[in-house]
Amino acid sequence: MPLSFPVPRTLQILCIGILISALAGPVIAYELTTDTGTIANGDPVTLRGIATGHPREGLQVWVIGKNYLDISTIPVNNDNSFEFELKPSETLNLASGQYFVVVQHPMMNGEFDIYYDAASGKVINRQMGADGNTIYTMSGAGSLQGPASANALVSAISSQNVDDTFTTYTFFISPPSALIYPIGDHAVGDRFTISGSTNLAAGDQLMVEITSSSFQPTRKTADGGFSGSAGTATVVPGQGGNNRWSFDVDASEFKPDEYIVTVKGITVDVTGSTVFMIREQSPAPLITQEITPFATTVIATTIPVPLTTTPAKSPVPAGLAILGLAVAVMRKVRR
Known part of the structure; x- marks a missing residue:
């Protein structure tokens, strides 16, 4: 009660x-x-x-x-x-x-x-x-x-x-608890924050580890292909009966893979974990620019057309005109 x-x-x-x-x-x-x-x-x-x-x-x-x-x-x-x-x-x-x-x-x-x-x-x-x-x-x-x-x-x-x-x-x-909020998928090079809630006291420290799920121990001469991150997060006051914590991640050196996040108490025995994906960085999109052709200005011009003069036709055929002229000359000579 x-x-x-x-x-x-x-x-x-x-x-x-x-x-x-x-x-x-x-x-x-x-x-x-x-x-x-x-x-x-x-x-x-x-x-x-x-x-x-x-x-x-x-x-x-x-x-x-x-x-x-x-x-x-x-x-x-x-x-x-x-x-x-x-x-x-x-x-x-x-x-x-x-x-x-x-x-x-x-x-x-x-x-x-x-x-x-x-x-x-x-x-x-x-x-x-x-x-x-x-x-x-x-x-x-x-x-x-x-x-x-x-x-x-x-x-x-x-x-x-x-x-x-x-x-x-x-x-x-x-009992101690350390919860991790859903992270979602990210790409190589992303910067993001992983956060969660806990009932640990404000000021307590949590160890946060991010490891590739495909990571396996190898000989020291071999390239293990490890990528991930680790550090501590400080619990800060929250609301609703639980406090909060957060951890910043820089995925610039991460390789595409599934990653496991583990949160552990340093002075109190508590553990929480989840997974998220890092994918290939998407290629930069091609930037297409529509090219507008230069506007062509058409100047209207008026070209004068030469006038063709057609001589008026004589009503007398040319041959008859020449013959009449010749007869007139001959008459003048005889006189």
Whole structure:
């Protein structure tokens, strides 16, 4: 069942995130090393914050999960700061699931009015009765588990006859994962980025290896034909419960082949893998340019046509005209 923590009467949430300040009296405020609330086995859980009032008993930290209980007292430094950490060795073997953290401040009387009795496995309210009053069983037979136990603890600290205050946090433990987003095919010479998601903590390192699937060990005198890449990727904060990582690839020296990408944790045991193809670089396309012929300007010219004059025909045949002329001459001579 989901856990809904009530806000204590002395506390008020001021903003999104987990910054809490008191209306009166000492203050507990803290920040977290993870923004996602999802922790991989083998990663630490660290809470840092401020608790004013210099409680001589320090702060009491309750970590509650299914079949898991850890109660410890941590000091408050002179500058009012405090820090609590579940080390990697402690989270490594935690079962997957939700965990609840309650940070308890003793407030004015300097005592934890709600405390855990290890001998009986019960949670006691010391303000009720001479020897205190049992609130519920936290461990052992008949004990409350997980969210039911955390809700009961918060209700006990919120009791009207208890001046303690608290703040809360939840996180999830899950097996380490490193996922690789689909890469798609690329060509020789491409530059691209391989990326993915992980539940490892921001700042963790991943080893990324890219190898040709046809690569095989050869004698040192032979050309093994290896092409690929390797390096590290740093996990950065993400959203939706997972962080992100990315790795840049320059395929200028790659040979056409199928390639295997392997992602491995350096400090946490986790592995992910996938494949993609590098193909021959496509030849540069021929650039065709349409050539437009020069425009020809035709200049219209008018060439005068010589006129041919045809003499008018005489109505008298030429022969008769000559004969008439000869007769006229002869008559003139005779005279």
